[in-house]
Each structure stands twice: as C-alpha cells, then as structure tokens.
Amino acid sequence: MQIKFWKYQGTGNDFVLIDNRNNIISPDNKKLIEHLCHRRFGIGADGLMLLENAEGYDFRMRYFNSDGGEASMCGNGGRCIVAFAYHLGIINDKALFIAVDGEHEALVKDQDSFVQVSLKMINVSGIEKGESHYYMNTGSPHYVKFIDSHANFDTFKNGKAIRYNERFAEEGTNVNFVSFNDEGLQVSTYERGVEDETYSCGTGVVASAISSGFEKNKEHFKITTKGGNLEVRFERIDTQNINNVWLIGPATKVFSGTVNI
Numbered sequence: 702m703q704i705k706f707w708k709y710q711g712t713g714n715d716f717v718l719i720d721n722r723n724n725i726i727s728p729d730n731k732k733l734i735e736h737l738c739h740r741r742f743g744i745g746a747d748g749l750m751l752l753e754n755a756e757g758y759d760f761r762m763r764y765f766n767s768d769g770g771e772a773s774m775c776g777n778g779g780r781c782i783v784a785f786a787y788h789l790g791i792i793n794d795k796a797l798f799i800a801v802d803g804e805h806e807a808l809v810k811d812q813d814s815f816v817q818v819s820l821k822m823i824n825v826s827g828i829e830k831g832e833s834h835y836y837m838n839t840g841s842p843h844y845v846k847f848i849d850s851h852a853n854f855d856t857f858k859n860g861k862a863i864r865y866n867e868r869f870a871e872e873g874t875n876v877n878f879v880s881f882n883d884e885g886l887q888v889s890t891y892e893r894g895v896e897d898e899t900y901s902c903g904t905g906v907v908a909s910a911i912s913s914g915f916e917k918n919k920e921h922f923k924i925t926t927k928g929g930n931l932e933v934r935f936e937r938i939d940t941q942n943i944n945n946v947w948l949i950g951p952a953t954k955v956f957s958g959t960v961n962i
C-alpha cells in the first residue's frame with residue numbers, strides 16, 4: 702500500500718507528517734514509524750507526527766520520536782504541524798489543537814517560503830534548581846546546564862552521559878547546554894528517543910530560556926540553535942511557576958511524496 706507523506710523542518714528539527722484523519726496509520730505500529738524515520742532505509746526524520754481529528758479542536762497532534770515510541774510534547778513539531786494544518790487548509794491564521802500535554806493555541810504568519818508560527822506552550826511548574834543545572838517539564842522533560850562556550854563543546858558526548866546516568870537511564874531525559882552571547886542564548890540539545898544531538902529542540906529551548914530567565918532576570922530571549930533562530934517569551938509568576946509561554950519561529954515544508962508501507 703502507498704501513502705502520502707509530507708516532510709517539514711523547524712529550525713532543522715525534521716519531521717515526517719501524515720494526514721491521519723482517515724486512520725491510515727495505526728499509532729501502535731512502532732516498527733513502521735521507526736522505519737519511516739530511518740535516514741538510510743526510510744524517509745529520514747527526528748520524529749513523525751500524525752494529524753488526527755479531535756472533537757472541539759482543529760486537530761489532534763500525535764508525536765513519535767524516531768525510535769518509533771509515542772513521546773511527550775515536541776515544540777518544533779507543534780510549530781510544524783500547525784504549518785501543515787495551514788497548508789492543508791484546516792486552519793487559517795489561528796489554531797487550537799490538542800496534544801499529549803494538553804491544548805495549544807497557535808498563530809500563523811505566512812512568509813511565502815516558510816510559515817512563522819507562534820505556539821503557546823503549557824505552563825511550567827515544579828522547577829528543580831541544582832548547583833549547576835535546572836530540571837523541568839516544558840511538555841517534555843529537560844535538563845539544562847550552562848557552559849562557558851559552545852566552541853569545541855561535544856553536545857553528543859556530554860548529553861549522552863547525563864541522559865544515561867543513574868537518575869535518568871530508565872525514563873530518559875533531554876539534555877540542553879546553554880551559553881550566553883550578545884544576541885541572547887545559544888542552545889544545543891541531546892534528545893532522548895532520537896538518542897543524538899538534534900539541530901534544535903523547541904521544548905528544550907523553552908526550558909533553556911526559563912532557566913536563563915532566573916539567572917538574568919529576563920522574560921524574553923532570542924535563541925540560536927544549530928538549525929536556526931527561535932524566540933521564547935514567558936511570564937514568571939514565582940520561582941516555581943511560569944505562565945504564558947510562547948515559542949516563536951519558522952516552520953518549512955521541505956517536500957512531499959508517497960511511500961510504500
């Protein structure tokens with residue numbers, strides 16, 4: 702059987718998108734999802750998303766890491782699926798959708814070669830502050846560590862060591878490294894479920910901005926990632942509660958095609 706797919710990327714975090722409103726793919730088919738994301742034997746992506754019907758919402762987002770496992774929230778994926786819904790004509794300049802972590806609003810600005818998507822993320826609470834790290838859930842779990850510079854820094858090696866340490870080995874965590882520059886922040890991320898450094902991670906950039914906000918007493922950051930630039934805004938209620946979190950950046954359709962499944 703052949704199915705149609707679309708490939709999108711948001712600051713280099715890349716995804717296979719499938720319009721699953723007619724249930725053409727079973728979300729339980731882990732092997733197939735892993736195969737479609739494989740960079741040698743499949744289409745190749747950090748993750749796969751199914752756009753599905755959801756009563757009371759424009760659509761449901763189901764996100765899978767490239768290992769085929771249904772994962773927690775993906776911020777860049779959220780921005781890309783909003784662009785996908787816009788290109789399919791499901792939404793105009795606004796969206797309200799449901800994902801694994803709850804409902805999300807989004808705003809769309811068409812820039813011809815890409816779509817600028819502002820995505821409202823969940824409120825963040827229960828923030829852990831350690832000697833040299835922050836740990837929080839921004840839709841997905843994120844460990845954030847500040848480093849002096851990204852020059853010659855090995856995100857894969859250092860990220861993997863934290864992701865597989867005694868505390869995180871079983872459940873996994875995403876690991877972000879943050880350095881400050883004149884523009885704002887530079888962030889690199891090791892992602893669980895991809896088990897590699899990705900070019901960008903939306904929920905990771907949000908966790909990095911919230912952590913940096915405590916250090917710099919700010920509520921708005923411009924962020925550089927390996928795959929491009931993002932912006933994060935939020936409102937700090939107190940040391941444990943962050944509300945009105947927005948992740949803003951480009952989402953681009955790369956190509957579409959059909960694949961045998």
Ligand SMILES: N[C@@H](CCC[C@H](N)C(=O)O)C(=O)O
Nearest residue numbers: 772775776777841902903904
């Ligand atoms: N790339 C994502 C995060 C995807 C989920 C993560 N790998 C996990 O399993 O926690 C993003 O842009 O937020």
